[in-house]
Amino acid sequence: MYLPLVVGVDGSGPSLRAVDWAADEALLHGLPLLVLFASRWERYEGDALARELGKPSARVPADDILRAAAGRARRRHTDLVVTAETVPDEAEHALVCAGRNASMIVLGSRGRSGFADRLLGSVCRTVAAGSDCPVVVLRGDHDNRADGGRRDGLVVGIGEAPASVLRFAFTEARARHAPLTAVRAWRCPTPETVDSPLLTGEPARLYEQxxxxELEAALEDAPADVTVRRHTAEGPARSVLSGASAEADLLVIGRRTHARLGRVAHTVLHRSSCPVVVVPERPRER
Incomplete structure (x- = not known):
């Protein structure tokens, strides 16, 4: 039995776009889709779903949010198995619990300021840090399609323990028939910087080599049916990966510590120009 792909919804525009992305991803991997609405509040006060339902923004109950989101997924892919569930709990806790029996969680990230934005940001960070399965946070100017292919394929960050991250990245690249760029950041220890006039050439070349x-060793078992590009770049990993996201359809990074995001993951989730997948060190196999 395949574990479902879970998408969290709250009636906002970003969460409805997440439904589209999640539906595509579920279809891509032959997975059922679970649309989850979690809130201690009976009604959601927002504009996006209210316009779709033709109701005032303060009069959209949870059942309507869930029904509209699930219907949106079914209309997008008529063959997709879609179920819906309302959980009367805080969104962070409900989604982390759902991740124990899920193949992936997909979340939308709002692009506007305000208290609601900070709440959703907290949900994304908490779930990405604590989930047992990979978590997708939709960032950047994506086109609502998991397999859009508008840019230059997938990017995966290669850190100290890349095995689980690479497994996930290979699977996604294969499913999309897209190239995968593996990125390894490097730095000269202070004061051995590339720009130092006293230390030009040789020290930098040694660290880059x-x-x-290390990148080649990590990719030793790369599958033959996935096109893998190698890229090393000088600089902090968080800056290198954020820059690489500008030309990517999907950025895959790892998480080694349970219930806490490292500095790299935290920064990338805020700065990425494309959807980001945070993969725990030992994600549940699909």
Whole structure:
């Protein structure tokens, strides 16, 4: 039995776009889709779903939110198995619990300021940090399609323990028939910086060569049916990966510590120009 793909909804525009992305992803992998609405509040005061339902923004009950989101997924892919569930709990706790029996969680990220934005940001960070399964946070100017292919394929960050992250990235690249760029950041220890006039050339080349060797070792077992590109870049990993996201359809990063995001993951989730997948060190196999 395949574990479902879970998408969290709250009636906002970003969460409805997440439904589209999640429906595509579920179809891509032959997974059932679970649309989850979690809130201690009976009604959601928002505009996006209210316009779709033709009701005042303060009069959209949970059942309507869930019904509209599930119907949206079914209309997008008529063959997709879609179920819906309302959980009377805080969104963070409900989604982390759902992740224990899910293949993936997909969340939308709002692009506007205000208290509601901070709440959703907290949900994304908490779920990405604590989930047992990979978590997708939709960032950037994506086109609502998991397999859009508008840019230059997938990017995966290669850190100290890349095995689980790479497994996930290979699976996604294969499903999309897209190239995968593996990125390894490197830095010269202070004061051995590339720009130092006293330390030009050789020190930088040594650190770059070491990074290239570590990248090659990590990719030793790369599958033959996935096109893999190698890229090393000088700079903090969080800046290198955020920059690489500008030309990517999907950015895959790892998470080693349970219930806490590292500095790299935290920064990338805020700065990425494309959807980001946070993969726990030992994600549940699909």
């Amino acid at each position: 070491r990074a290239a060797e």
